[in-house]
Amino acid sequence: MLELRNIQAYYGSIQALKDISLNIERGEIITLIGANGAGKSTTLMSVCGIVAPRSGEIIFKGEPIQSRSADQIVAMGICQVPEGRHIFPALSVQENLDLGAFLRTDRGGIKQDMEYVFSLFPILKERRHQPGGTLSGGEQQMLAMSRALMARPELLLLDEPSMGLAPLIIQQIFNIIKKINEEHNTTIFLVEQNANQALRIANRGYVIENGRITLTDAADKLLSNAEVQKAYLGM
Ligand code: ATP
Numbered sequence: 073m074l075e076l077r078n079i080q081a082y083y084g085s086i087q088a089l090k091d092i093s094l095n096i097e098r099g100e101i102i103t104l105i106g107a108n109g110a111g112k113s114t115t116l117m118s119v120c121g122i123v124a125p126r127s128g129e130i131i132f133k134g135e136p137i138q139s140r141s142a143d144q145i146v147a148m149g150i151c152q153v154p155e156g157r158h159i160f161p162a163l164s165v166q167e168n169l170d171l172g173a174f175l176r177t178d179r180g181g182i183k184q185d186m187e188y189v190f191s192l193f194p195i196l197k198e199r200r201h202q203p204g205g206t207l208s209g210g211e212q213q214m215l216a217m218s219r220a221l222m223a224r225p226e227l228l229l230l231d232e233p234s235m236g237l238a239p240l241i242i243q244q245i246f247n248i249i250k251k252i253n254e255e256h257n258t259t260i261f262l263v264e265q266n267a268n269q270a271l272r273i274a275n276r277g278y279v280i281e282n283g284r285i286t287l288t289d290a291a292d293k294l295l296s297n298a299e300v301q302k303a304y305l306g307m
Contacts, residue, residue, distance in 0.1 A: 073098040073259055074119065074150075074227060079128035079138075081118050088114040089125070090283040096227070101253050101260040103270040103291065105304055106280035112263040113155055115280070116229045119261070120152045121145040132227070147175055151225035155232045157216040161205025165196050168204050168215055172222030181224065188256070189218035192248055210241035217245075221252065227259045228252070234266045242266065246273050267304035271295045279304070 074096040081089040088111050096102045106112050117123040119130060121142035130138040137145055159168050169189065173182045190197040193214040199207060204215055213233055220228060230249065234242040250273045252258050264270035271277055271291045279287040279300065287300070294300050301307040 073133060074261070075129075075131040076115070076119070077129040077131070079115075079118055079125045079130065081114055081123050081125045083114075088123075088283055089118065092128070092280075092283075092285055094278050094285060094288070096259060096261055098226075098259055099253075099257060100276065101249070101262060101274045103262045103264055103267075103274040103277045104280055105264055105267040105270060105277060105294075105300075107304075108265070110280045111283040112265075112280060113231055114283075116152060116231050116261065116263055119145075120150055120229060143175075146223060146225075149224075149226035150229065151220040151223045151227075152229040153213075153216045153220045153231060153233065155235060157212045159204040159207075159212050159215050159219065161203060163204055164201050165204055165207070165215055166200040168219050169196075169200075169222050172219035175223065182222070185222055185224055189221050192251065193218060210237050210245070213237065213241075213245055214248075217248070217252075221256070221258075225258060227261065230260065230262045232264060232266075233262070234264060234269060242269060246270075249273060267300070268295075 076092050076094050079089050079092040092115060104112050104115060114123055118125050121140055125138050129136055132148060176182055195211060196214055196218060233245050246269045253260050262270055271294050274291040277291050277294045278285050
């Protein structure tokens with residue numbers, strides 16, 4: 073479904089991505105794990121058209137997208153939940169969700185998806201008239217994920233959904249990521265510093281260090297890999 077071929081990306085003279093190649097099959101959960109500053113967010117931002125790669129190719133559903141604009145990429149079926157959520161704090165929960173569906177015209181489908189996200193996160197239904205900025209961190213993460221789902225993406229990009237959340241909420245968020253993948257047939261590209269939780273729900277994983285992919289394997293193999301355990305699982 074998605075393939076990155078030899079992506080190089082820079083911020084000015086700083087090279088953030090060095091020859092990144094990876095692929096995601098339809099229906100998979102793939103996780104990219106790595107330390108602070110390794111290049112995880114830059115990888116996601118290059119997929120969704122926010123960072124333009126200097127060279128390399130990004131192929132989505134058979135078409136090169138590395139030169140397309142972010143809105144064209146959303147229209148093709150890729151949606152990102154950025155690090156730090158970035159919901160609209162002054163708008164209500166309902167208005168945030170409506171904005172997620174702004175490219176769509178299928179009223180029936182929008183209504184159905186609204187019911188689906190409320191079934192995933194009943195708290196958002198209770199709070200739907202409340203300004204987004206008054207929600208807790210965990211609820212804002214739920215809203216950011218729901219807003220992305222309202223675009224009905226085929227590929228959902230999640231940037232550190234666990235960041236800054238309490239362990240119980242993190243568990244809930246990861247369970248729901250798995251549920252979205254299984255029930256909604258959404259392919260998921262998950263970037264995480266919380267390698268343990270991410271590898272538990274993923275099919276496969278990639279490890280990124282200093283802008284380079286250094287390891288890739290089935291998620292259960294990475295969980296039992298001694299180097300991964302030492303560097304990322306605190307064992
Ligand atoms: P984190 O987990 O801390 O978000 P990350 O793995 O997502 O880290 P990136 O944010 O992709 O890493 O950063 C990769 C490299 O690019 C880092 O060295 C970072 O300092 C640098 N970088 C990121 N954004 C910018 C920017 N806007 N300008 C200059 N350098 C940047």
